[in-house]
Amino acid sequence: MTAAASDVAARLTDFVAALRAHGIRIGTGETVDAGRAVAALGLADRERLREGLAATLLHGTGQRPVFDPVFDLYFPRGVGAPEERPADRDDLRDRLAKALTANDTALMGRLAGEAVDGFGGYGSSPASDGWSSYQTLDRLRPQTLLARVRDDIRAQGGTSGFADRLLDDEIRRRIEAFRAMVATEARRRVAERRGRDEIARRAVAPTADRVDFLYAGRDRVAELRRTVQPLARKLATRLAARRRRAARGTIDLRRTLRGSLSTGGVPMRPVLRRRRPARPELVLLCDVSGSVSGFSDFTMLLVQALHDQFSKVRVFAFVNRIDEVTGLLRHGVADPQGLGARIQTEATLTRWHGSSDYGVALGEFAEHYADALGPRTTVFVLGDARTNMSDPNLPAVRDIAERARRVYWLNPEPRTLWGTGDSAAPEYAGVVAMHECRNVRQLGDLIARLLPV
Amino acid sequence: MFTSVDEVSARLAETGYLASPAVATTVFLADRLGKPLLVEGPAGVGKTELAKAVATIAGAELIRLQCYEGVDESRALYEWNHAKQLLRITAGRDETWDETRTDIFSAEFLLPRPLLTAIRGDTPKVLLIDETDKADVEVEGLLLEVLSDFQVTVPELGTVTATRRPFVVLTSNASRELSEALRRRCLFLHIGFPDEELERRIVRLKVPDLDEALAASVVRVVGALRAMDLRKVPSVAETVDWARTLLALGADTLDETVVQASLGVLLKHQDDVLKAAAKLDLDAV
Numbered sequence: 190m191t192a193a194a195s196d197v198a199a200r201l202t203d204f205v206a207a208l209r210a211h212g213i214r215i216g217t218g219e220t221v222d223a224g225r226a227v228a229a230l231g232l233a234d235r236e237r238l239r240e241g242l243a244a245t246l247l248h249g250t251g252q253r254p255v256f257d258p259v260f261d262l263y264f265p266r267g268v269g270a271p272e273e274r275p276a277d278r279d280d281l282r283d284r285l286a287k288a289l290t291a292n293d294t295a296l297m298g299r300l301a302g303e304a305v306d307g308f309g310g311y312g313s314s315p316a317s318d319g320w321s322s323y324q325t326l327d328r329l330r331p332q333t334l335l336a337r338v339r340d341d342i343r344a345q346g347g348t349s350g351f352a353d354r355l356l357d358d359e360i361r362r363r364i365e366a367f368r369a370m371v372a373t374e375a376r377r378r379v380a381e382r383r384g385r386d387e388i389a390r391r392a393v394a395p396t397a398d399r400v401d402f403l404y405a406g407r408d409r410v411a412e413l414r415r416t417v418q419p420l421a422r423k424l425a426t427r428l429a430a431r432r433r434r435a436a437r438g439t440i441d442l443r444r445t446l447r448g449s450l451s452t453g454g455v456p457m458r459p460v461l462r463r464r465r466p467a468r469p470e471l472v473l474l475c476d477v478s479g480s481v482s483g484f485s486d487f488t489m490l491l492v493q494a495l496h497d498q499f500s501k502v503r504v505f506a507f508v509n510r511i512d513e514v515t516g517l518l519r520h521g522v523a524d525p526q527g528l529g530a531r532i533q534t535e536a537t538l539t540r541w542h543g544s545s546d547y548g549v550a551l552g553e554f555a556e557h558y559a560d561a562l563g564p565r566t567t568v569f570v571l572g573d574a575r576t577n578m579s580d581p582n583l584p585a586v587r588d589i590a591e592r593a594r595r596v597y598w599l600n601p602e603p604r605t606l607w608g609t610g611d612s613a614a615p616e617y618a619g620v621v622a623m624h625e626c627r628n629v630r631q632l633g634d635l636i637a638r639l640l641p642v
Numbered sequence: 643m644f645t646s647v648d649e650v651s652a653r654l655a656e657t658g659y660l661a662s663p664a665v666a667t668t669v670f671l672a673d674r675l676g677k678p679l680l681v682e683g684p685a686g687v688g689k690t691e692l693a694k695a696v697a698t699i700a701g702a703e704l705i706r707l708q709c710y711e712g713v714d715e716s717r718a719l720y721e722w723n724h725a726k727q728l729l730r731i732t733a734g735r736d737e738t739w740d741e742t743r744t745d746i747f748s749a750e751f752l753l754p755r756p757l758l759t760a761i762r763g764d765t766p767k768v769l770l771i772d773e774t775d776k777a778d779v780e781v782e783g784l785l786l787e788v789l790s791d792f793q794v795t796v797p798e799l800g801t802v803t804a805t806r807r808p809f810v811v812l813t814s815n816a817s818r819e820l821s822e823a824l825r826r827r828c829l830f831l832h833i834g835f836p837d838e839e840l841e842r843r844i845v846r847l848k849v850p851d852l853d854e855a856l857a858a859s860v861v862r863v864v865g866a867l868r869a870m871d872l873r874k875v876p877s878v879a880e881t882v883d884w885a886r887t888l889l890a891l892g893a894d895t896l897d898e899t900v901v902q903a904s905l906g907v908l909l910k911h912q913d914d915v916l917k918a919a920a921k922l923d924l925d926a927v
Contacts (some may be wrong), residue, residue: 216826222675229674230647230667237647241669245675248825250682250816250832292838351859351896354923355866362869411871423819 197227204263207389208246210253212399213587219246236359238264251416255396258373262389265377268299278328281307286334289363290341297363301370304329309375319382322368322375329371331364338363398629402484402601403573410483412491413629420633421494426539427637428498469640470501470565472593474554476572478508478545484601485571486529488632492569493518498640503561509546512536547574547613548582555585562592570598570621574607574614586620597639599626618636643673643700643809652757659688660836660844666809668831669696678789680828685815686877687833688811693770693811700809702766707756709777718784721753733877746799756798757788761768761804768809774824782824785812789827819857835868836878843917849885859896860885863922867908870921883907898924 205220226241239260247256281304287294309325338360343353380388397412398420405413441462449456473492475485489504496502506514514532532538551570562568568589574581590596598617600607604625607614617623624639626632644650650673651666661669669692672679681689698702707718709823734742754762760769771785788794792804812828814820836844838861845857852860860881868875876884884907894898902924909915918924 214822222677222829226671229671234647236663237667240664241671243664244668244671244829244831247830247832248822253832351863351898351901355862358866358869359862419816422817426818502652573656 197476305374320378322372322374472568473504474570477506507550508538511550548580549574552585555588566593568593568596598623653699657695657698678828683833686879697768702768706770720758725877760808771812775818872914
């Protein structure tokens with residue numbers, strides 16, 4: 190093997206290791222395929238290399254958001270600083286406006302490099318310096334170019350009539366793309382200094398199914414919502430398969446013996462006990478106060494998408510009062526974004542203050558909605574069990590647990606935080622089974638495991 | 643089959659399939675590495691068309707296995723022609739049982755189904771396994787043997803191994819998660835919506851009579867719709883349909899009335915139509 194080839198091989202295996210560290214499962218066979226792909230494609234065209242590696246290493250669409258930034262780190266567009274020295278800010282903004290007007294992505298990429306080089310550096314000692322995309326964008330303010338770019342495009346007569354009203358959104362998307370380029374460039378520059386492996390481990394956002402519910406930003410929440418339908422489909426097939434298996438059931442001795450009369454008492458044909466096709470009833474109790482509302486929203490949507498798996502679903506939302514929101518949810522599926530807001534405005538969830546109070550809410554549920562519980566109901570409580578120092582009202586939970594068939598508590602906080610501060614998690618966990626449920630992957634696993642057949 | 647990625651794009655374009663760099667690169671690799679190609683993506687972005695285009699380029703026979711719930715071995719691999727076997731038995735009354743038995747399980751009485759057809763013979767073939775996610779899990783097991791070794795075992799005849807590997811394309815809409823084992827055997831390609839420039843070229847190619855400026859507006863409106871949070875966003879097939887509709891309506895430019903009248907071509911749910919109308923400032927539809 191020549192020196193260059195072994196260098197590429199080492200780069201490739203490092204790259205694969207970084208992807209594995211992010212939970213993408215890649216076998217040796219795929220790595221070998223990737224090597225063959227690199228040999229077939231060559232290193233000259235970066236985008237081809239990217240697509241070739243993606244084709245050989247990935248197995249699903251959801252992995253792509255992790256793959257792309259890691260690829261940018263290991264196979265960067267360039268090394269070191271751009272050759273042209275950055276001019277002043279106004280000049281750069283001028284050129285950026287031109288690039289945005291023409292929608293020239295290659296030029297935007299080069300400008301992102303110059304911008305980070307010119308405005309992104311901070312610190313002066315080797316230990317504390319770095320490159321910041323935040324600082325770059327703060328100085329460059331590409332979003333303020335909108336009006337100018339719009340005027341430029343109009344002046345060129347590039348648009349007319351109806352499509353004109355789309356212009357603003359289009360320019361906004363281009364600016365957003367430029368911001369992403371700046372972030373990539375800053376990450377690459379930092380990686381050059383600090384070592385690629387560390388940056389790949391820390392700075393690349395996780396795949397949607399591993400995003401922590403509690404810390405998901407607004408755009409990640411939107412991304413999460415898009416995973417509801419596929420996840421629901423996956424769970425539905427899994428549940429159906431489990432139901433099929435369970436339906437095979439046990440041998441019905443009485444009917445087997447009766448059938449054996451015709452064969453002189455030899456049981457030729459075992460008869461299986463048929464199960465009643467009883468679908469479980471489900472009750473959700475969701476904390477929708479600020480801190481955990483993302484988690485509750487997501488779970489409500491998921492359960493709604495799974496509704497045909499249950500004979501009955503009732504959903505209750507609470508902050509410090511509880512109210513039934515089953516009806517709201519039914520309409521909410523078409524508009525998941527407005528769901529949280531609608532629940533907050535249309536249901537009575539708070540009195541006097543806006544912080545959650547599990548004790549009062551659970552007590553109210555046990556008192557007013559006891560008819561929702563029965564021997565076939567499974568109850569899921571969703572919340573972080575932070576009661577703001579008020580009485581956790583354990584008897585109410587015990588009461589619910591006695592009336593329902595099963596009660597599970599899904600807690601979006603990491604297990605290590607249970608019991609810290611005002612968390613009543615350990616107390617509740619003593620009464621009902623509590624599970625840590627921090628991301629979509631865990632939620633999917635829990636639902637598949639916990640739901641009754 | 644190909645010497646470079648550029649050649650793939652050029653020859654796909656000749657058949658009327660405009661490929662993005664991702665598509666061209668992956669097709670090139672699938673050919674070079676001799677691996678099946680698993681194509682995922684929303685409906686109507688040209689997954690099936692890709693297989694057809696590759697078949698056209700290679701001058702290959704396109705063999706299609708359309709998957710559905712309940713497709714099984716006898717539909718996918720082979721069946722014995724029972725009627726013909728019975729005729730054969732009736733015709734040879736005075737034969738011994740051994741003679742008849744060896745005879746009725748010969749190639750003559752075999753009805754090859756798509757998978758077996760694809761690996762038999764020396765002519766170039768493209769095997770399209772369409773909507774793999776619609777098939778039951780058992781069928782995936784069947785595919786594993788075929789796709790990793792390109793061989794099929796018929797108990798009475800022995801193992802048939804491909805002398806010439808077919809180019810295999812599997813498509814999926816991801817309505818069911820395909821097994822990890824199957825994914826490992828394939829190159830993975832996600833075809834998403836094309837970028838603006840490519841889509842404009844596609845529209846111009848499929849609807850050549852459409853005015854260039856109008857085509858650009860069409861693509862921009864579709865792009866704006868895709869950025870909205872709709873239940874079913876329009877895909878390339880719908881863009882082309884819409885372009886054809888506009889041509890048939892004799893529209894020279896896009897204006898509110900035209901868009902309003904023809905939004906149904908792009909959007910398939912009433913909620914989506916209402917939402918899009920509101921976002922695009924159309925008056926009540």
